Structures are given as C-alpha cells and as structure tokens.
Amino acid sequence: MTDEALDVGAVLDLLDAALADPHGGAARIARSLEATDLGAEAARTIADRVAALQRELAQSRRRENELSALFTSARELAELRDVDLLLHRLVLRAHDLIGTDVTYLSVYDPDRDELRVRATAGTVTSEFERLIVPPGVGLAARVVRTRAPQWAARYDTADVPHTDDIDDAVAGEGLVALLGVPMIAGGRETLGVLFAANRYEHGFRPDQVALLSAFADHAAVVLETARLLAQTTASETDARRARDRLAGHVEAMERASVVHERLTGIVLRGGGADEVCDTLATALARPVTILDRDHHVVCGAGTDAPRTADWPDSVRDALGTSRRTGRAVVLREGARPPDIEVVAVVQTADAALGALLVGPGDVGIGAVETRTIERSAQITALLTLRQDALLEGEQRVRGDLVVDLLSATSTSNAELAARARAQGIDPQGLRTLVVLDVPPEHRRHALRVLSRDPGQLAGEYLGTLVALTATTDPEKAAAELRRQVAGAVGGVLAVAAPPADALTELAARFASARNCARLLPHLGIADGAVSTVPYLPYEAVLGAADHGAITAFVDALIGPVVAWDVARGTDLVATMHHYLDEQSSPTRAARSLRVHTNTVLQRLERIDALLGDDWKEGDKRFRVSLAVRLRRITAIADEA
Template identity: 50%
Template sequence: MAQLVPVDLVVDVLTAALGDDADAGDDDIARLLAEADLPEDVAARVGAEVRRLKATAARWRRRGRELAALYSSAHELAQLRDVDELLERLVQRAHDLIGTDVTYLSEYHVASGELRVRTTLGTVAPSFPNLRVPPGMGLASMVVTTRSPQWTSSYAGMTQAPHDSDIDAAVAAEGLVSLLGVPLLAGDEVLGALFAANRIPHTFTHEEISLLSAFADHAAVVLQTARLLAETRRSDAETRKAYGELSRHVEAMERASRVHEDLTALVLQGGDATDVADALGRALRCTVTMLDAELRTRDGVSLDAGDVREAVTRSRRSGRCVFLTTPEGRSRVVVAVVAGSTLLGALVLDQGTLAFGPVEQRTAERAAQITALLLLKQDAVVEAEQRLRGDLLADLLSDDPARVQPAVARAMARGVHVERTRSVVLVATDSEHRREAVRAAGRAVGNGGLVGEHANRVVALTAEEDPATAAKTVHAAVTRAVGGGVVAVGAPSTGEVATLRERCEAAESCLRVLPALGVRDGAVTTDEYLPYTALFGPGEDRVAAFVDATIGPVLAWDDERGSALVPTLAAYLDNRCSPVATARALHLHKNTVLQRLERVTDLLGEEWQRPERLFRIGIAVRLCTLAKATGPS
C-alpha cells in the first residue's frame, strides 16, 4: 500500500522549495523530511522530486528575469537613432544579458561577402577590433551562411567551419575558447552576427542560445530601422542640396542670357528633348547632335568616336562642357546629360559662326540640365503608359469576361478601338531589352494601336490589314532599338475581342516552334507556319498519340538503352535515305548506320521503308524532334 505523506509536511516542503533563498530552502527541506516519520526511501523520493521542482522554478524565475531584461533592452535600443551609438549599446546590453567574458558584433558586407568586427566589449588584444573574416571562413561565416546560431565549446578543436590563420591568431591573442554566434536578420537581409565568447571551455545551454537569438532579432530590426532613417536623412539632405544648387544655377543662367528664357519657355510650352537641341542649335548658330545613353543618335546610329566617348565621361564627372577639335580643325563641345549619377545621354555641339565663350558654355550646360529634366519626365510618362497598357492587354487577353468588357471601354477611352484590330504581333527579345522593345513597337504601331508587355512577350495590336507587313514593321523598329536577336510573329485578327486571346496563343505557339526550325531573327506570320502552330497549339494532344503509334518502339528502345536510333533515323531521312550520306552527317562509320537501320527494321517491321509508311515515319520523326525542342505547349 502506498505511503501517505501528511498535507502539512507537503505544504511546508513546497513553501521552503519555492522560497527565494536557495541555500536556506535546501536546509529547511532536509530538516522537514528528517523530522517527518517517513520511511527512508519515501523521504529520499520526496526530496528528489522537491529538488527537481525547485530547480525548475528557479529556471523559470531566471528566464522571466532574462525576458524582462531582453524587452527592456529592446525598448532602450529603439530610442537610439545614431548607428554607431546603437551598435555600442547593443553589444553592451548583450554582454550584460549573457554574462560572457567577451561580446562583439561583426558587420556583414554583401558586396565582398566578408564580415568585419565592428564593436567589441571585454576585449584586450588590439588585433581583435576591426578583424576581417573572409567569405566562407570561421564560425562567423557559418552563422551568416546558415542564418542560424552556431557555437563551439573549444575553438581550437572546432571542425564544423574552416579555420583562417589570421582569425586563429586574433582568437588566440584574445584567449577565447568557447564562442556562440547568432545572426542579425532583418527580413531576408543578413546584417551581421552577434557573438558571446568565454576564455574558458563552456557548453552553451539552450536557454543561452535562445536568449541571445531573441535579443539579436530585436536588435536587427532596430539596427535596420536606424540605418534606413540615417540613409533617409542623408538622402534628404543631398536632395535639398542638389535642388538648392540647381535653383541657384537656373536663376543665374536666366539672368545671364535671353537664350535661357527661350529654353524655359520651350519647356513650359510642352517641348521635348529634341526641341531643346534644335533651339540650342539655332541660338548658338551651330549643329547640335543629341545622343542617348548608349551614345547613339536619334536615328539609332552608334557613335564610335573614342574622343567623344572620353569627353562624355569627363563631362559626366565634372558637369561641365568639354572641348574637342574635329579632324577638320573645328571646335566641338560635348556636355553630358545626367540626372544624379545616371547618364541619360549627351549633347554634341559642332561650332558654327558663333564662338563658344563662357556664356555659350553656360547655355549648353543649362540646355543639358533641361534635357535631363525632360527625359526624366518622358521616361516617367512612358513608364506609366507602359504599365497601363500592360494591364489593359492583360485584361483584354484574360479568359474572364468580367475583365474583358471593361477593358474594351478603357481602351476606347485611350483612343484604341479594339474592334479595328486586324493584326496581332508578338515579339520575342531579351528581358533586359524588353522595355526598349515596347517603346519601339509603340512608335511603330502609332496612337491607334495598343502595345504592351504580356507574359514575357511584347504584344502589339494594330489596324494593319496584312499581318506580314505589321510583323515586319514592328520587327524593324525593335531591331533598330535593341539590335539583333528579335523574332516577330504576326497573326490575322477579325477585331473580335473573343478571338484576341486565341490569336495571341497561336503566335506564341509559333514563337516556341521557330527556334527549333532555326529561326532566331526575323518577321513571320502564323499562316506561314500553320502546320506547326496547329500541331503545337494549346490543348492539342493528338501529336503525341500519332508519334507513339508510328515510331513508339524506336522511342522506347532509345529511352530504355540510351541509344540514338531516332537521331539516326532523322539524319537518314534528311539525307535522302542514303546510308553513306547519313554516316558522313553523323560522323559515323557506314556499318554503324546500317546496324542501327537493321535495329529499326526489327522494331518497325520489314516494310517500314515503303513510300507511304516512310512518309508517316518522316512526319513522326520531325514532330518528335520539334516537340523536344519546343517543350510542353
């Protein structure tokens, strides 16, 4: 029968166990159990359980104090705005929380991938502050890479991370033995690593790791906020300074010359950057050539003169005119068109009857500034228009009628009559050039059409009756803007909104097929490749069934054994069923080709080379080759 323990004894023992004085509590518990009339094994069992309860309560009280200190520290750090002061206070509070010999923070530099010790507390060796940790080396790099806590009780014997001689020397000079590092994470960004270290071997407990990690999470958010605020203040100051300098410069130049007033009036009247260049040429009686950011003229001609490129670079740095001399001995002035640190283009002035003096130089520089403002305005307008047109296209091509009908009305409000669409053109080009491609296609189509980016393609809806003409026009415009590697596919349209999506899908199917046919630049129509677009169009699954029924055994043989019967069969058909020509095309011996053809005979039957059968086999091989090249529809 179980031994009953008196209630008063239980209450007294629990009161002693949960008291604040740990040593006195142990003595009281031992005395109470000794005085109780309990068997020795029962007293021992009660004592063990009470001691376990006391240790648990002490651990939770300690945890409560740690959490209180953690939130107090987070609140204190949130009040700081200076980044350097914040880092110092952060390390100090972490040092107080964990109670290790040394606490330090390493800042992560994304560009170089290295970490640098930024702030320390408790260090004595001069080599430790500002210590640089190369990418992939040491415990710090492991913390950043894994984005999780890492620790070691003996750094000298650490094997989980590569050692670096400089880091080992600094750690040895500081006398560090056990280290715990946790990442400073702000969202997906790694700001650095926070370390707590001892000069004796120490196994870090789960509570210590959790506490330092929680503190690092709070600190990272505060640190990121402080950095952003500092950057905002710095950017705001720079912006105010730039606008102040620009305002003073504009006022001075307006007082300096009537030409400046004419340029300002031109801007107010809605002129564009080319109008400024023309006005500048008339005012200074010279020829003005406007170049874009790639140093190309408005006609798309690239300027290959090295001296002009160098002059643009120098002008970009100084913000002033740079003088050159042409091969004919005439003076030439180059001034860069910049916005902040971004090069938008350049103005090249070839001197005419008027000499370039200080006033003319200032006028050219003012014109470059006005050109930059206009280009930024034009870019902003074009960018907004592209986004609107892209959204409009997405709605027009949607399979949801609730989106399509309102889109038709919105298009009409922008002067685009969808019912007048007679050609749909899809353009494939590199993603980095797609923005320029949309602009070029928009200029080619004109105001009555609709051009935008949709599903990683440039889509143009135009009233041009002939899809081939529409495709060639768009292809020529985009090629001039971005260079080669442009494929444009035109598809006829009836103007019915319900068919636009179908026409685009047909053109997209054609775009996927063309690279497999060797077409990587040019303008075509879907009608020219109608058999391919029909076979590889959306929802078509009969091709696979036909191919499997015709050459399925050959395909299975290649799949199971990794052989090349299908490529051999394709080369055989392409070379007029000549084994010799096939062997030459595949760089194989004739006997090898004959052996493979014998295997094909075994798989397809003796009559596979009869004309009608061979015709179907040829189509199946071609379709199989195209399907592998184009991927799933």
C-alpha cells in the same frame, strides 16, 4: 723781349704755318722766326706758343669730328628702323674716329650670362663675327661685372680668366691690345660691351676711352629702344589678342544668352528633345545628336550627326567622366572619333537619362560653349523626365488595357471598347495581334517606339511584348511592327496571329502567337516577321490536350530507336530526321550531319535492325517521318 716786336707780315706768316699743318710745320715756323730780328729766347717762346696753338686746333678739329659723328648717330637714333644696320654704323664711326685696328660690339644675354658678337669693323676672320664669350671669361666678363671700362695692353698676359676657344679666336684675329666699355641702359642694366682693339701692344688714352664710351652709350640707347619697341609691339599684340578674346567671349555670351532664352522657351511651351537638338546645333554650327538611356538615337541635327555605333574607348570613358562630374567633356585630339568632339550625359541626381553628342565644327569649344552644352543637357533631362512621366502614365493605362484584353477577366466587351476609344483607338480596329521577341533590356525602349503610333496599342503581358494593330494581313502587320522596333534594338522576331473577329478572341490569338514565337528559334528562325498560319501543325502539337496519346504514337513508331539513343548516348533519331529531310539520300544526309557517308549508312543499318526494313517505304515512311518530327517538337515544347 719787351723791346722786341714782329711786323705784321711775320705774324701772318707764322699763323699760316700753324694753320697749314696742325700736326707739324715746325720747320716752317723755324724759318719764319729766323727771318725776323727776334732773339733766340723770344723765338723759342713764340715757337712754343705756336705749337700749343696747333695742338689746340688739332684737338678742336678732333672734337668737331667726334661731335659730328655723335650728332649723326643721334639723328639716326631718332629714325630707328633697322637695329642691326644702326649698330653696324656706330661701330664703323667709332672705328674710324678712334683709329684702332678692330672695333666690335657684343650683346649681353643675362639669362645665359654670355656675350655674343653682333657688329664688327676691321675683322678678317668669319669665326670672330660669330664669337660667343661664355660666363666669366675674358675682358668682357670683367666689364659686365664692374660696369666700368677695362683695357689690357697685352690681352694674352692680362689677369683675366682665359679659355682656349676665346684665346684662339683673339689670336686668329691677331689682336693684342683690347679696350672694352660697357653699354648701360638707364644706369641700371648692362646690355653689352663695345670693344676697340689693336694688333700691337698699345696703351689706350683717356680720350679714346671717353670717345668709345660715348659710342657705347649710343649703342645702349639703340638696344634699349629696340627692346622697348619690341615690348611695346608685344604689348600691343597682347592687347589686340585680349580685345579679340574679349570680343569672342562677348559674342559667345550673347550666343549663349540666345540659346538659353530659346531653351527656356522650349520648356515653357512643352517642346521636345528635337527642338533642343536643333537649337544647340544652330548655335554651335556643329552637328548634334541626343540619345536615350539605352543609347538609341532620339534626334539629330546638322549634317553628319554623330553616330552611336562602334564607339572607341575614349568616348565611353568621356561619358563615364561626364556621368561622375556632371560636366561636358571635350575629347582629347587624337583620341576622338571623327564625328564626336564633346559629350555630355543627360542625367538627374539618381539616374542617367541619355547623352548629348556634339560633332566637329568651326565654332571653338570654350568655357561658354561648354556651359551651353551642359545647360542643353540639363534642359533635355528636364524634358525627358516630363515626357517619361507622360509616357509612363499613358503606357500604364494602355498596358492595363492590353492586359485586360488578353486575360480571361470578367471585364465586358463594352467596357473594354469604351476604354479603347478613350485612348483614341477604334476597338474594331484591334484586329491583328503581334508578339515581338525583344530582349528584356530593350523592351522598355521598344514599347516607347511602338507607343508613338496612336493607332496601335502596345504593352507587356506575361513577360511578352504585344502589339495590336488594325492591319488585317498578319505578315504585313508583323513586318511593319518589326521594322519600327528593329531600327532601335536590332534583331527582332515578330509573330502575328490571324485577325480576330471580336475582342474576346484576342486571348486565344495571343496564346497561339506566343507559342509560335517560342518554337521558331528552335527551328532556326530567331529574327524576322512571320504569321502563325504556316506553323499551325506545330502549334496543334504544342497545344494538344492528349499529350500522352502523342507520346504513345511516337513510341509505337520509333520507340526502339529512342531507347537505343537513351541507352547508348547515340543520336539515331537525328540521323533519321536528316535522312528524311534530304529525300532519303545518305550522301546529302551525311553532308548535313557533317559526317562521312559510311557513318550514315552504318546508322541506317542499325535503324533497319531496330525498326525493320519497311520503315522507309509507303505509308509507314509517312508515319515514321511524322513520329520523328513529333518527337522533335515535343522535346522543344518540354524545353519551353
């Protein structure tokens, strides 16, 4: 062969044949060699060399295409925007270059130990695109476990765990041969599996495994980058939220500092609960109400300040919790009334002095706001203690003055007048005395309310709440004092005596008003404002010195009827009372007594038999009527 040679034309013809068809061209090469003078052995050697050259060229071109696809994917990775779109493009490029029938990518969920198909190329069934591979099943589970490529020329006979659902999905797609390579992030974590599959039995070449692994690495970069971006975004969101929380906390702290400064100023200058109420309502932008120990409103600030009536059990429970813990309590949503959101008891170590109620608003109730409410309750307790001490001292002095004015002591009028003037009260203005029938549990609060007016004197005497005022009209005086007290304690009976001409007459006025106040509830008057004047006849009877004479008068006129009632347990006297009140009408008397008219007629017949028929006529009717009323009044007096 050393003596044999090819001319330039033959060499060029062979090169053209090799380049024209890198996958074949054997016939053209053979014709080119036949046209030369080479021997058979030399021709075979050249043909083999040309074929090797063709294979090298084909492999180089394939490598060029693979590198071009990988470089394109790399550029797209640098401009990552849509993760799903990029994964789909990767799968399409792998599908085109490897030349398998189907290519698909499954993402691994380590929490559930399952794989979910996310991108496909070449599939024909929609069910396959939603395929989920459960833990430990199929070729995918082996790839995840070994973190190495795995393949099967025939999947149906492969030695891997099978399930009917997965086998049906693979069969429905017509897949026979499967190759799976892992997508590994940073050499540590398996993010998923990239698959190439054929619909015929096939053994995968190493170059196909390597190419698919390269695309799997790119897909892993995509998923890892997307995950890192998501984590970065979440971190940024968390950081932003933390900054917002910090800013809100700083703002709340600044607001609390301002409130604390104002509350301290209120204490130092001797302010009251109303200033605390206004300060807290302004700071929280919420309505605020402060109550006293009897849960009566002391002050309120803000629109729609929380009310104090008809509380649900949740509010009472919250007040109990605040009392035990000394902390403000935020009512649970769904268990709170529309006007109360936070409660805090105003208290000392020994006793509850009231409560602080906060309504709804735009400012959230956090730890700082809760502490501000608690501090406001503490300041209110301090102010309440100081105010109580002042009021109790003042009320003690005024109460002692009331007692001395109404009791039969040897204290001179001049001394009493001087003491009144020392309290800022004109002794000549203590003209009208009013007795107020207030339940004992509300008496202390009522006394505080009455003491707010420096022009009137109030106190307790013989267990009765008494007020002295300059108003000369008894009914107006009773109505005004009742208005002051009723708003805080509810129903009140106020009874005013006629104006006194001198301080020495006040004791008698008290006795008259007190007796009247005891009598009126038995006459059906338990709430209202009245003067004693219309009830003087009753008072005369109650205060009569000769009680025995009245008893004799009653016995002389209606004694037989009284005795009949006592002996037989009847109530003929009451029938007489209703009959006389209803202008001698049996029908109206029966309606008043809620009995049948015949019953009243039968009772009247019995009374006629006991007293005689003339008891309903002329002067005797008047005297019998008076006896019936005196009998009722004396019975009430005995009860009192």
